Amino acid sequence: MYKIIGCAAAIVLAASAAEAQTVAPPAWMNTMLSPDTRADLLQAKLTRDEQLTLVHGYVGLYEPNRFHAPISAEMRAALPQSAGYVPGIVRLGIPPLNESDASLGVANGGHMRPGDQATALPSSLLTAATWNPDLAYAGGAMIGAEARAKGFNVLLAGGLDLAREPRDGRTFEYSGEDPWLAGVMVGEAIKGIQSQHIISTTKHFAMNDQETARTVVSADISDAAMRESDLLAFEIAIERGDPGAVMCAYNRINNVYACENDYLLDTVLKKDWGYKGFVLSDWGAVHSTADAANHGLDQESANGVDSEDFFGAPLKDALADGSVPETRLADMVHRILRTMFALGLFDDPLVRAPINIEADGDVAQRDAEEGIVLLKNEGDLLPLDPHKRQSIAVIGGYADRGVYSGGGSSQVIPIGNEPAQEILIGGAMVWSNGEEWQIPKQVVVLDPPAPLDAIKQEAPRARVSYDDGDDIASATALARRSDIAIVFVHQWMREGVDVSSLSLYGGQDELVDAVAKANRNTIVVLETGGPVLMPWLDKVPAAIEAFYPGNRGAVALTRILFGEVDPSGRLPITFPLGDSQLPHPIITGQNPVGYTIATVGAPTAYDVIYTEGAKIGYKWFEDQKIEPLFPFGFGLSYTSFTFDGLVASGGHTITASFEVKNTGKRDGKETAELYAAPPGGLKRLIGFVKVDLKPGESQHVTLTADPRLLAGFDAEAQLWRVPAGEYAVTLGGSVADNAAAATVRVEAGTLKP
Numbered sequence: 001m002y003k004i005i006g007c008a009a010a011i012v013l014a015a016s017a018a019e020a021q022t023v024a025p026p027a028w029m030n031t032m033l034s035p036d037t038r039a040d041l042l043q044a045k046l047t048r049d050e051q052l053t054l055v056h057g058y059v060g061l062y063e064p065n066r067f068h069a070p071i072s073a074e075m076r077a078a079l080p081q082s083a084g085y086v087p088g089i090v091r092l093g094i095p096p097l098n099e100s101d102a103s104l105g106v107a108n109g110g111h112m113r114p115g116d117q118a119t120a121l122p123s124s125l126l127t128a129a130t131w132n133p134d135l136a137y138a139g140g141a142m143i144g145a146e147a148r149a150k151g152f153n154v155l156l157a158g159g160l161d162l163a164r165e166p167r168d169g170r171t172f173e174y175s176g177e178d179p180w181l182a183g184v185m186v187g188e189a190i191k192g193i194q195s196q197h198i199i200s201t202t203k204h205f206a207m208n209d210q211e212t213a214r215t216v217v218s219a220d221i222s223d224a225a226m227r228e229s230d231l232l233a234f235e236i237a238i239e240r241g242d243p244g245a246v247m248c249a250y251n252r253i254n255n256v257y258a259c260e261n262d263y264l265l266d267t268v269l270k271k272d273w274g275y276k277g278f279v280l281s282d283w284g285a286v287h288s289t290a291d292a293a294n295h296g297l298d299q300e301s302a303n304g305v306d307s308e309d310f311f312g313a314p315l316k317d318a319l320a321d322g323s324v325p326e327t328r329l330a331d332m333v334h335r336i337l338r339t340m341f342a343l344g345l346f347d348d349p350l351v352r353a354p355i356n357i358e359a360d361g362d363v364a365q366r367d368a369e370e371g372i373v374l375l376k377n378e379g380d381l382l383p384l385d386p387h388k389r390q391s392i393a394v395i396g397g398y399a400d401r402g403v404y405s406g407g408g409s410s411q412v413i414p415i416g417n418e419p420a421q422e423i424l425i426g427g428a429m430v431w432s433n434g435e436e437w438q439i440p441k442q443v444v445v446l447d448p449p450a451p452l453d454a455i456k457q458e459a460p461r462a463r464v465s466y467d468d469g470d471d472i473a474s475a476t477a478l479a480r481r482s483d484i485a486i487v488f489v490h491q492w493m494r495e496g497v498d499v500s501s502l503s504l505y506g507g508q509d510e511l512v513d514a515v516a517k518a519n520r521n522t523i524v525v526l527e528t529g530g531p532v533l534m535p536w537l538d539k540v541p542a543a544i545e546a547f548y549p550g551n552r553g554a555v556a557l558t559r560i561l562f563g564e565v566d567p568s569g570r571l572p573i574t575f576p577l578g579d580s581q582l583p584h585p586i587i588t589g590q591n592p593v594g595y596t597i598a599t600v601g602a603p604t605a606y607d608v609i610y611t612e613g614a615k616i617g618y619k620w621f622e623d624q625k626i627e628p629l630f631p632f633g634f635g636l637s638y639t640s641f642t643f644d645g646l647v648a649s650g651g652h653t654i655t656a657s658f659e660v661k662n663t664g665k666r667d668g669k670e671t672a673e674l675y676a677a678p679p680g681g682l683k684r685l686i687g688f689v690k691v692d693l694k695p696g697e698s699q700h701v702t703l704t705a706d707p708r709l710l711a712g713f714d715a716e717a718q719l720w721r722v723p724a725g726e727y728a729v730t731l732g733g734s735v736a737d738n739a740a741a742a743t744v745r746v747e748a749g750t751l752k753p
C-alpha cells in the first residue's frame with residue numbers, strides 16, 4: 001500500500017513493518033530528467049479534476065473564510081493562514097502551494113498566526129539604495145529560508161513596479177525609479193529566495209504604479225514607453241532571477257485588465273521573453289474565466305477575494321463548451337508543475353524548523369548599514385564621537401520604541417515585537433484637493449530595537465534624553481540644553497493608499513524648524529517610505545535618510561551616526577523639491593474614495609494617462625530642466641573618492657574602464673554610476689558597481705552596458721533599436737555628478753525583445 005510522507009513525493013510501502021520496503025520512485029522523480037519532461041510524465045497521470053485543482057487557489061487570510069466553493073475540513077486544516085493556498089494532489093505526491101507575502105520578510109501582518117514573529121528586512125527601497133546586488137541576494141536567501149522554516153514554499157515577493165509615482169503607497173516595497181538598478185536588485189533578491197528551493201514571484205505585472213483606485217484604473221501608456229521603462233525593469237529582473245511565477249496586477253493597462261491582458265501576458269512575457277514559469281493573479285485581480293485563461297493567466301490565486309469563482313466550476317464549463325481550449329489547461333498545468341520541479345519543490349520538501357534569529361538579524365543589519373543615505377553633513381558634524389561625555393537629545397518619531405515599517409500585505413511582525421511596538425495613527429488628513437478626510441485608525445508596526453536604546457548603548461558616556469516631540473516647547477527646551485539634538489521624522493506608507501503629498505504630516509516640519517533654532521547641532525533622521533520634502537534643510541547641518549530600516553535598523557543607524565560604519569547608501573529615487581515638480585502634481589483620481597481598498601464594488605473606472613512615458617524620475621527632471629532637492633544616485637560618505645582614467649569605447653554597446661580611489665582617511669564604499677545619453681536623448685544609468693576601499697586604495701573597474709539600455713523600442717517593428725551616433729558618457733557618484741566624461745561612437749543595431 002502506498003503512503004505519502006508529508007507533502008513530499010517520496011513514496012514508500014509502509015502498511016506494516018513486514019511490508020515495509022522502498023519501491024522504485026515514480027518516473028517523474030528522476031532528477032536526471034529535465035523539469036519539462038518530469039512535468040509531462042506527471043501530468044499524464046492527472047485526472048481532469050486534478051488538473052483543475054492545480055490552477056485554482058484559495059485566499060488564506062481570512063477567518064472565517066469567505067470561500068465561494070465549499071472546502072473540506074482537511075483543506076481548512078491545511079490552510080497556513082497566510083496569503084494563499086493551492087491544494088496539492090496527495091495521491092501523486094504533489095505538494096500544496098503554501099503562499100506567504102512578501103519581499104521584506106515572511107509577512108505575518110497581524111491577520112493570522114498570533115504571536116508569530118519573523119525577521120524584518122529593511123524596505124526594498126532601502127535595499128535598492130545599497131546598490132549592492134550581493135546584499136539583495138543575501139536578504140532574499142534569508143527570507144526564503146525563514147519562509148521554508150515556517151512552512152511556505154511560495155513567497156509572493158519580487159515587488160518591482162517602477163517608482164513612476166513616488167507618492168505610491170507601496171514605494172517602500174519597490175526598488176526605485178530606474179529599470180536597470182531595480183531590475184538587477186530585484187532579480188538578485190528573487191535568486192536568493194529561490195536558492196532555498198521555494199518559488200518567488202515578481203509582481204505586480206504591470207504598471208500598478210499608484211494605489212489610488214488600483215483595482216479599476218487604467219494605466220495608459222504607449223507600447224514603446226512601457227517597454228523602455230516599467231517592462232524593461234521586469235525583463236531584467238526575470239532574466240536575472242528567473243522567478244517561478246509572475247503575479248499579474250490589479251489595474252488595467254491601456255484599458256485591459258492585467259490578468260487578462262493578452263499583450264502583456266502572452267506577447268511580451270511568454271512569447272517575447274520566453275518565460276516558462278506561470279502567471280498567478282493578484283488577490284482580487286481576476287475578472288473573467290475565458291478571457292483570463294485564454295490570454296495568459298495560469299492560476300487564479302484567491303478564490304474568496306475575487307468577485308466570483310472564475311477558475312473552479314466556471315473553467316470546467318468553459319473547457320466543456322470549448323470557450324477555453326484543452327491545450328490551454330494543459331499549458332497552465334505544465335507551467336505550474338515544471339516550475340515546481342525546476343525549483344526543487346518535489347525534491348526538497350518543506351521541513352518546519354526554528355529560524356536563526358541572530359544570523360538572520362545580521363543579514364538585515366548589513367543591508368541597512370549599506371542602504372541608509374547620508375544626505376547632508378555640514379562641518380562634518382557626523383560622525384559623532386562615541387567616547388565623548390556629551391548630552392544628546394533624541395526627539396520624536398517614537399524613537400523610544402523602534403523604527404517605522406510600511407503597512408499592508410507585506411507587513412512583517414518583527415522579531416522582538418510587543419504591543420508597545422504597535423501604534424495607531426489616523427485622524428483628519430487634508431488631501432491635496434483641499435478636502436478633509438477622516439482616516440480610520442491604522443496599526444503602524446515599529447521594528448525593535450529602539451534608536452534611543454541603541455544610541456545609549458553605542459555612546460555609554462553620553463547623557464541621552466528623550467522627548468516625544470508632541471509638545472514643541474518641551475522638545476526645544478530639551479534641545480536647547482543638549483550638545484546634540486537628533487530629531488526623528490517619519491512618513492508612513494501602506495499598501496492600498498497613496499500619500500497625497502510628499503510633505504511630512506502632523507507638524508513635523510515645524511518641529512524640525514524649532515529644534516534647529518534651539519540647537520545648531522541638529523541632525524534629522526528620516527524614516528520614510530520614499531522621498532519627502534525638507535523645507536528646513538538649510539537650517540540643519542545634518543540629515544540622514546533611513547527609509548524603513550528593518551529589524552536591526554536602529555543598530556545600523558547608530559553605527560553610522562557614531563562612525564563605526566561609513567554611510568554608503570545612494571538614493572535609488574529622486575527627491576523632488578515639491579509635489580509640483582512631479583509629472584502629475586496631484587495623483588490622478590485621488591480623493592477620499594481613493595483611500596479605500598476596493599476589490600469588490602470598486603469605484604468607477606478611469607484612466608491615468610502617463611504622458612511622461614519612459615521619462616521617470618531623473619529622466620523627467622532632466623527633460624524638464626528642473627533641479628530636484630537630491631538627485632538620483634546621491635549620497636555622502638565620511639571619506640572621499642575620485643574617479644580617474646575613464647576610457648570609454650563604443651561599437652555595439654558602450655564599455656567603460658576607470659579607477660575609483662578612496663582619497664580620504666577612513667574605510668569606505670563608493671558606488672560608481674555610469675550614465676550615457678544617446679544622441680539628442682536623456683541620460684540613462686547604464687552600469688554601476690560598488691567598491692570597498694581602504695584609505696589611499698584604488699580599484700580598476702570595467703563596465704559594459706546592456707545594449708537595451710542604449711536603445712529605444714520600435715513598437716511597429718517590435719524591436720529594440722540602438723541609434724547610431726555620439727553618446728555622452730558620464731561617470732560619478734550621482735546622476736548630477738559628472739566626475740568624468742567621454743564621448744563614444746555607437747553603431748546602429750537592432751535587438752529582438
Ligand code: BGC
Pocket residue numbers: 083101102156203282283409
Ligand atoms: C497584494 C499582493 C499580495 C496579495 C496577497 C494583494 O492585495 O497586492 O502584493 O501578494 O495581496 O496578500
